[in-house]
Amino acid sequence: MEKETNLSILEKFQDWISRSTSLKLLVIGFIALLLLIPQALITDLIDERQTRLQETENEVTNKWSxxxxxxxxxxxxxxxxxxxxxxxxxxxxxxxxxxxxxxxxxxxxxxxxxxxxxxxxxxxxxxxxxxxxxxxxxxxxxxxxxxxxxxxxxxxxxxxxxxxxxxxxxxxxxxxxxxxxxxxxxxxxxxxxxxxxxxxxxxxxxxxxxxxxxxxxxxxxxxxxxxxxxxxxxxxxxxxxxxxxxxxxxxxxxxxxxxxxxxxxxxxxxxxxxxxxxxxxxxxxxxxxxxxxxxxxxPVDQYQQSIRTSKYAILIIVLSFLALFLMETFTKRRIHPLQYTLVGFALVLYYTLLIALSEQFGFSLAYLISSFATVGLLAFYSKSLFYQFKTTAIFTGILSAFYLFIFVIIKQQDYALLIGSIGLFVALALTMFISRKIDWYKK
CATH class of the missing domain: 2.60.40 (Immunoglobulin-like)
Structure with a gap:
């Protein structure tokens, strides 16, 4: 009898861990912070490629004039x-x-x-x-x-x-x-x-x-x-x-x-x-x-624009995780922290793909290809999480809007702060509006 009682307590604790909204948010935030480590390595890679470009320029100009x-x-x-x-x-x-x-x-x-x-x-x-x-x-x-x-x-x-x-x-x-x-x-x-x-x-x-x-x-x-x-x-x-x-x-x-x-x-x-x-x-x-x-x-320095894009990595990761969490809450589909981690790795790997393609095709085309590939990959993966085409389409549209938003900021340098501030305000307002009826104490 005592063994069954202990087992019941352990099962209840495990069930609380799996269903606790607060704990889930803490785990998601911890995963987002951990993803900054590979993101920093990618930024170092961009710096290394930019240094290589400068060395090549010096080598060529020393021989030419x-x-x-x-x-x-x-x-x-x-x-x-x-x-x-x-x-x-x-x-x-x-x-x-x-x-x-x-x-x-x-x-x-x-x-x-x-x-x-x-x-x-x-x-x-x-x-x-x-x-x-x-x-x-x-x-x-x-x-x-x-x-x-x-x-x-x-x-x-x-x-x-x-x-x-x-x-x-x-x-x-x-x-x-x-x-x-x-x-x-x-x-x-x-x-x-x-x-x-x-x-x-x-x-x-x-x-x-x-x-x-x-x-x-x-x-x-x-x-x-x-x-x-x-x-x-x-x-x-x-x-x-x-x-x-x-x-x-x-x-x-x-x-x-x-x-x-x-x-x-x-x-x-x-x-x-x-x-x-x-x-x-x-x-x-x-x-x-x-x-x-x-x-x-x-006229176009792909490395400079790639560095500027990578500075928005934490913003993309947080907004994507937030969208995934809200859809998890509304659809009642439980997403494991490991699945959040895989989504985060795809978001970080995007920047390596961007810099590699930009060296061959220029920044704008590389951004289009990298964004299309990353959004397509996450759309395919989210289908296995939500099962419904409508939910998958909404998540795909949200990701596409995020990458389009960052591209506009990168290209409009003079108005980057204005556009970014308005965009974040709208994102926060939509999040507050969508989540206003969620009972955070229910779980």
Whole structure:
């Protein structure tokens, strides 16, 4: 008799465990938290694949040519400076060789950037070939501003310089002319200002002091192109075949035209828009701080979007478990915690499928395929849980709405917070409305 009583108590305890709503909710919540562990591993996988993409980009650009920044042309004039020093109580005049730098009064650059995509394995890297037409007018060499006289200047040792951030991008000898006279180019490196590029030695007429540099440069680069506004008036006009460039730097274009065929953009920068003057002695300012231009990066980064999608994993898991629990409550079909776990694993595995497919087909198509496969799998599995087609169809529709909701948030970056907040409010309101008649103390 005592044995039967003990057995009855044990059976009642097991029955309470299997039917307790509160305990069931705690178990479901614990399962959802445990699923964050594999989800964190998947996030690490996405980070690893993104790092691999960056390594591939660096490898390709190191062999092709890196992002280019063009500074120039500007003029370097060596001159003799004299200063008085005391030596053994006697005053002596010492002659020193210094360099004066002059920036152009007018700098006009027209460029055409033809972008192409280089493939390395499953990754694509954007590179470009550019044709630059340069014109720089030095109409006033203001020696007096630096307290230099024309007699001090070594006019036959003048040099025009064009700094190029990566000299490997110069594919042909530049065709540059000084007042319609061709100049010979040589490489230079200025360790003091950390600039490198091309120099064009020239013998200048000290009487004229009106010089025009013009010509063409063919340049290769990758992802980004910038110039520095050296002229008192700097004009830049860029065109190319990349449909969606990103404009960067201290100055945005005054006019731009973007379409599927490419882009056209124009800038105009005046000398008082920048933080440096026109004349310098021996040292140059940090020109790179005032550079501007554009980026030709890939418009869709599947890894960045996959990471953003994975951040909503806990939301998808919780909402899916909530929908499954409510349907379990209304249909009186008891779902085992192991079955919740299997559903959770399918929801987590979705992100691995997403990142693998996005590397092959792009993010949008990968999202469609992954969502369709996951929702289809869970719909098939839920049929064995609920048996009824209507209940299975409702659960499938709810899951589809969840994934569509996340996709809209990912694509609408500017309104992601607004859409997400409204969506969660609606989900909470529907849950409260649907569950309002449930007697939580009944079980």
């Amino acid at each position: 890196r992002a280019q920044t063009v500074i120039g042309p500007y003029l370097a004039l060596p001159y003799h400076a004299y200063r008085e020093v005391l030596s053994n109580g006697e005053s002596k005049v010492v002659k020193e060789l210094k360099t004066a730098y002059f920036l152009p009064d007018l700098l006009d650059i027209k460029g055409d950037l033809q972008a192409e995509s280089l493939h390395r394995g499953i990754f694509n890297v954007v590179v470009y070939r550019g044709d630059l037409d340069l014109k720089a007018d030095f109409s006033s060499i203001a020696l007096e501003k630096l307290d230099i006289t024309a007699e001090q200047v070594l006019w036959d040792q003048a040099t025009f310089l064009i700094s190029v951030s990566d000299l490997r991008g110069i594919g042909e000898n530049p065709d540059l002319k000084l007042n319609n006279v061709s100049l010979v180019s040589e490489p230079f490196t200025d360790t003091q200002s950390n600039l490198r590029g091309l120099q064009f030695p020239a013998s200048l007429d000290p009487v004229s002091k009106d010089f025009t540099i013009s010509g063409k440069i063919k340049l290769k680069g990758s992802k980004e192109f910038h110039i520095v506004p050296l002229g008192k008036t700097t004009s830049l006009k860029l065109s190319g075949n990349w449909p969606n460039p990103s404009f960067q730097g201290d100055f945005l274009p005054e006019d731009r035209v973007l379409n599927d065929e490419g882009f056209e953009s124009t800038w105009k920068v005046l000398h008082f828009n920048r933080p440096f003057g026109q004349e310098f002695i021996n040292t140059l300012p940090n020109f790179l701080e005032s550079s501007f231009g554009l980026s030709l990066k890939m």
